[in-house]
Amino acid sequence: MISWKQLEKYQPRVLKTLQNTIQKNRLAHAYLFEGKRGTGKKGTALLLARSYFCENLLDGYQPCEQCKNCKRIRSGNHPDVHIVEPDGLSIKKWQIQALQEEFAKTGVESNRKLYIISHCDKMTANAANSLLKFLEEPTKGTMAILLTEQIQQILRTILSRCQILSFQPLSPKAIQEELEKKGVPSHIAALASHLTNHVEEAQRLCEDTWFAEARTLVIKLYEILNSRQNKALLYIHNQWMPFFDHKEKLENGLDLLLFLYKDLISIQTGLENNVIYRDLLSMLKQHALQLSQRAVLNHVVSIMEAKKRLNANVHPQLLMEQLVLTLQEG
Numbered sequence: 001m002i003s004w005k006q007l008e009k010y011q012p013r014v015l016k017t018l019q020n021t022i023q024k025n026r027l028a029h030a031y032l033f034e035g036k037r038g039t040g041k042k043g044t045a046l047l048l049a050r051s052y053f054c055e056n057l058l059d060g061y062q063p064c065e066q067c068k069n070c071k072r073i074r075s076g077n078h079p080d081v082h083i084v085e086p087d088g089l090s091i092k093k094w095q096i097q098a099l100q101e102e103f104a105k106t107g108v109e110s111n112r113k114l115y116i117i118s119h120c121d122k123m124t125a126n127a128a129n130s131l132l133k134f135l136e137e138p139t140k141g142t143m144a145i146l147l148t149e150q151i152q153q154i155l156r157t158i159l160s161r162c163q164i165l166s167f168q169p170l171s172p173k174a175i176q177e178e179l180e181k182k183g184v185p186s187h188i189a190a191l192a193s194h195l196t197n198h199v200e201e202a203q204r205l206c207e208d209t210w211f212a213e214a215r216t217l218v219i220k221l222y223e224i225l226n227s228r229q230n231k232a233l234l235y236i237h238n239q240w241m242p243f244f245d246h247k248e249k250l251e252n253g254l255d256l257l258l259f260l261y262k263d264l265i266s267i268q269t270g271l272e273n274n275v276i277y278r279d280l281l282s283m284l285k286q287h288a289l290q291l292s293q294r295a296v297l298n299h300v301v302s303i304m305e306a307k308k309r310l311n312a313n314v315h316p317q318l319l320m321e322q323l324v325l326t327l328q329e330g
């Protein structure tokens with residue numbers, strides 16, 4: 001679970017807002033946390049819940065994590081904290097009605113109640129209208145926390161009744177640091193942190209043998225392209241396509257290749273600290289001297305165009321063959 005220390009590091013604006021409102025006892029009756037997946041919205045909602053119910057707040061805003069309420073929220077069995085998740089593809093009207101019925105009852109542990117609605121953008125029209133009535137007439141001691149990755153899908157009338165807190169995407173550096181704390185080698189952590197904005201997803205990538213093998217195959221293709229040997233098409237046919245045999249996998253492969261050429265630009269522009277493939281720095285420095293910055297930039301554009309064409313359903317093998325021929329011309 002997320003802590004105030006982590007929130008201060010990754011979402012300082014959110015922390016400042018919540019810290020001030022808790023200390024001044026001015027918490028809103030409804031919040032909407034919006035931001036990309038993996039930015040800590042749900043963890044922050046549960047952290048706020050612990051502060052809301054904590055019996056021994058530290059510094060006027062931090063949950064003690066030791067009292068009965070903190071422990072029960074952490075274990076997911078506090079009777080006055082309710083979490084609503086989509087039932088299948090959407091949140092149904094009956095789920096909001098059940099929530100309203102529950103909140104009509106007296107609090108079990110205190111005179112407070114709190115509910116969290118995950119993916120609130122997936123509410124059906126009837127569910128959204130039911131929630132709106134709930135927000136328009138909040139009962140005393142009730143707090144709502146809505147979570148979404150698609151704020152544009154939320155009714156304006158619901159938005160107007162919530163205090164909106166925006167969660168910023170985590171930086172690759174922050175994700176890399178978290179991965180390294182978990183024992184992931186730095187050169188693998190650096191690469192995974194640029195493929196996803198989600199710490200847990202990045203960790204799953206690092207633990208997947210497919211990812212390590214993908215990295216090896218991408219480096220091999222890059223070396224073939226820079227060796228000036230006409231083996232790239234054969235490599236694509238025999239090794240690349242059998243491995244990157246799915247659209248999502250191929251897109252990841254193109255990203256991994258793109259990062260190599262972006263590293264060359266970083267070296268050429270004096271931004272060596274931005275290099276992702278740190279373990280290949282010596283080789284990349286040599287290539288950066290051999291290629292013009294314009295040529296490298298053209299390669300970057302070619303790979304990005306290939307990604308666009310992949311999403312336009314161009315045949316994968318034809319796409320890769322055309323790409324390597326273009327990269328060899330540079």
